[in-house]
Amino acid sequence: MKIRILETSEGVARLVAGRLWQDLEGGARRLGLATGRTMVEIYREFVALARDRYRDWDWSTIETFNLDEYVGLGPKDKESFHSFMESHLFSQVPLPMRQTYLPDGLTKDLDQECERYETLVRQKGLDVQLLGLGTNGHIGFNEPGTLFTARTHVVTLSQATLEQNQHDFAHRKPPSQALTMGIETILSAKRIILVATGVSKAEALYETLVGPVGPQCPASALRLHRDVSVYLDRGLWKHVGLEGQEDDMGPEISVETPSP
Numbered sequence: 239m240k241i242r243i244l245e246t247s248e249g250v251a252r253l254v255a256g257r258l259w260q261d262l263e264g265g266a267r268r269l270g271l272a273t274g275r276t277m278v279e280i281y282r283e284f285v286a287l288a289r290d291r292y293r294d295w296d297w298s299t300i301e302t303f304n305l306d307e308y309v310g311l312g313p314k315d316k317e318s319f320h321s322f323m324e325s326h327l328f329s330q331v332p333l334p335m336r337q338t339y340l341p342d343g344l345t346k347d348l349d350q351e352c353e354r355y356e357t358l359v360r361q362k363g364l365d366v367q368l369l370g371l372g373t374n375g376h377i378g379f380n381e382p383g384t385l386f387t388a389r390t391h392v393v394t395l396s397q398a399t400l401e402q403n404q405h406d407f408a409h410r411k412p413p414s415q416a417l418t419m420g421i422e423t424i425l426s427a428k429r430i431i432l433v434a435t436g437v438s439k440a441e442a443l444y445e446t447l448v449g450p451v452g453p454q455c456p457a458s459a460l461r462l463h464r465d466v467s468v469y470l471d472r473g474l475w476k477h478v479g480l481e482g483q484e485d486d487m488g489p490e491i492s493v494e495t496p497s498p
């Protein structure tokens with residue numbers, strides 16, 4: 239696991255967006271995408287690069303697969319992850335909509351939809367998976383207690399997650415259930431990029447990096463994957479409580495602070 243600490247969250251967003259483009263240039267075609275406030279800046283930087291440096295990019299073979307969607311919400315609901323992706327990324331780049339995939343929150347048969355999405359993701363194969371981090375250590379919507387063998391499934395959201403995501407729902411409560419890729423689905427990606435910014439993620443990040451590997455912290459599963467890069471800002475790193483111990487975090491973890 240490689241950890242890179244940037245001075246600011248803007249720096250994190252720029253570096254991660256650049257890294258995604260490098261992956262695309264290196265042949266990545268199937269991108270696993272995430273939603274959440276952390277991703278807003280990343281997509282903004284990604285789109286800026288698309289319009290500037292990659293204007294002639296060939297999008298015909300790029301496909302995207304989102305981690306999750308709320309049960310009961312679809313593309314027409316402005317709080318859905320469909321809408322989030324549409325406004326922050328899909329409408330901003332010439333990526334054909336038929337090459338973008340999310341679980342269908344409006345499905346009549348949740349189990350069948352989970353099966354369909356899991357099969358789709360596995361058959362296509364994820365080259366890179368982008369992840370944010372929940373304040374309780376969730377990745378996608380895999381809440382604490384989720385087994386690492388979980389595939390795409392329906393989840394009842396925890397109180398912590400409902401509170402964290404309330405800010406996206408001005409006039410109503412978030413749905414209590416969601417469809418999410420499982421931890422095993424996420425770990426099937428060839429490369430994983432975890433992004434965490436802001437001090438509210440400090441405890442979850444500590445558990446992710448040095449806490450016990452187990453279902454109580456879903457993101458700790460990432461320590462079982464061979465190609466994970468973690469990007470975070472210095473303010474968060476100070477709160478994690480591992481500053482000064484970077485060289486003692488175990489042979490599988492390397493911490494890098496790029497020069498400004």
Ligand code: GLP
Pocket residue numbers: 272273274275276277305306369370371372376377378379399403
């Ligand atoms: C939601 C998403 C997660 C995301 C998390 C973090 O719960 N399902 O995939 O990682 O939010 O959100 P934020 O970036 O807003 O802190």
